Amino acid sequence: MVKTNKLNVFNDPIYGFIGTPNELIFSLISHPFFQRLRRISQMGMSYMVYPGAHHTRFHHALGSMHLMTKAIHVLRMKGIEITEEEENGLLCAILLHDIGHGPFSHALEGFVLKDLSHEKLSMQFMLELNKQFNGQLETAISIFKGDHHKPFLNQLVSSQLDMDRLDYLKRDSFYSGVTEGNINSERLISMLHVVDGHLVLEEKGIYAVEKFLMARRFMYWQVYLHKTGLVAEQLLVRIMQRARELLQNGDQLAASEPLLFFLNQNEAVTMDKTILETFARLDDVDVLAALKNWQTHDDFVLSKMCSMLLDRRLLHVKIKKQPMDQQKLNEKLQGIIQKYDLSVAEAANFVFQGEISNKAYNQKQQAIYILKKNGKISDVLKESDQLSLKALSKTVTKYYSCYPKEAV
Structure with a gap:
């Protein structure tokens, strides 16, 4: 990957310094479409409850990209092939995954533009940016849509254990001050692996993923749905x-x-x-x-x-x-x-x-699979010794x- 000669480093309170890995990423971050995310609240109206929750989608997008660089490094160290083109596609896809959010994020979703989710709008932005950047986002779009021939690339961007969730739980926990939502994203990323083209988690990371799912439940009921x-x-x-x-x-x-x-x-x-x-x-x-x-x-x-x-x-x-x-x-x-x-x-x-x-874990939609020491693959619910995780797979409705x- 071509390194940028435009040094741009963001000082993030969660991860420290986050750099721009190449010219394309630098240009995407500089684009008015992306700069707009500085003016979109990450947690909607949650600051009415948690005064510190004033961070933006801009913070979150950069943090998610930073975690993606970590995940790519870990998987390559374990012998998983990720080409430079695929790496660039992953970084662009995760950077732009929330670019379609409207004012106050989820609060007005579906109202400003009827029947259009932020995911569909993000895709529209990516298609337009692809035109402006002469087709350099083709791989990113393929990954974002789930069309790429390597399923794990899409799973890193959008799944139940993606870089999006790993960042927003840790970030939202930090800014809201709700410590129950704090997760060990570094530990989870270090346990990632790929089997038959699909993303899995090594067995020794089972406790980290249990904590992750429990933290997600706490954050939804205590913060997002307060x-x-x-x-x-x-x-x-x-x-x-x-x-x-x-x-x-x-x-x-x-x-x-x-x-x-x-x-x-x-x-x-x-x-x-x-x-x-x-x-x-x-x-x-x-x-x-x-x-x-x-x-x-x-x-x-x-x-x-x-x-x-x-x-x-x-x-x-x-x-x-x-x-x-x-x-x-x-x-x-x-x-x-x-x-x-x-x-x-x-x-x-x-x-x-x-x-x-709220359902903290959906067993039917891109389940989290554990890679056991004997090489077999099993759903996290079967491997967890916490009965509470079974309850997390059920939809809880309140009025x-x-x-x-x-x-x-």
Whole structure:
């Protein structure tokens, strides 16, 4: 691989110094599409709960690329062939794997661009960058899509033990201060191997992977699905929905050009270069600026929700194993209707319920396989002596209900 003569070193609080391994990586990081990730929160509205959680997708992408360099080195040391072209493809694919995230990451996914996940948008960005860089991302795209003839390359980018997860668990744990999520990514990477073209983990790494899966469970219930972060993101979605309704009814809203463009799109759009470039101009700043403008809007529902979110005067939220009794929810809804003289549809922005679910380990989707000392391959659940790991393979569903504190 050609080394860059443009020395660019990032000082990362997790891993220390992260360098740019070649000219292409340097140019991708410098591109406006990628620089935008500096303005996309990694953990959405989680900073409402954990004040330190202000890191960005930019941090995470660089960290994931750093771990990929470690994984490539380990596998080569064990005799696994990874060509320079494949190495470059891996680094580009992991660097760009989250480039399709919108404002506040998962919070508004599927709303800004209907029916388009961040993975699909990441692919659109990669295809456009491939044109701009004269086809240098062909291998990266093949790996990202899972089309490459070496399955383990895709598994390093997207699987249940990929460099993405190894970075975000360690990074999000660090910035949130939730130590239960801290994992030993170096240990896990050192135990990686490849058998019959597929990624496996050596048997002596079984305890590290057990800790990894348990940490993922803790982080989801304690951080990613924390009730306060959940209600903040639900409010944000409802604010954007209300803004879209008002625009459709002919109301005027002050907002940036990119945000207004997508708020005026109520149906799924056909992706083209113009839409992609408009999306690339949209980030957290657009949304926060809009909220600050809208908190004084004439529409009570919009202004009230914006003030609640900006001032952290959020809705009361309960998470239980069973949904709230519909009659009780209706009583709270009627109370808000009478207090603020709202319609049922308007009051539903303040009184609602839903469900959340989590499965820390999916045995049916790219399972984590353990390479035993006798050379046989076995699923991690069969080799683990922790009964709790069996429970992690089951989907756990919980139900939340939200309503104003005065309706408690």
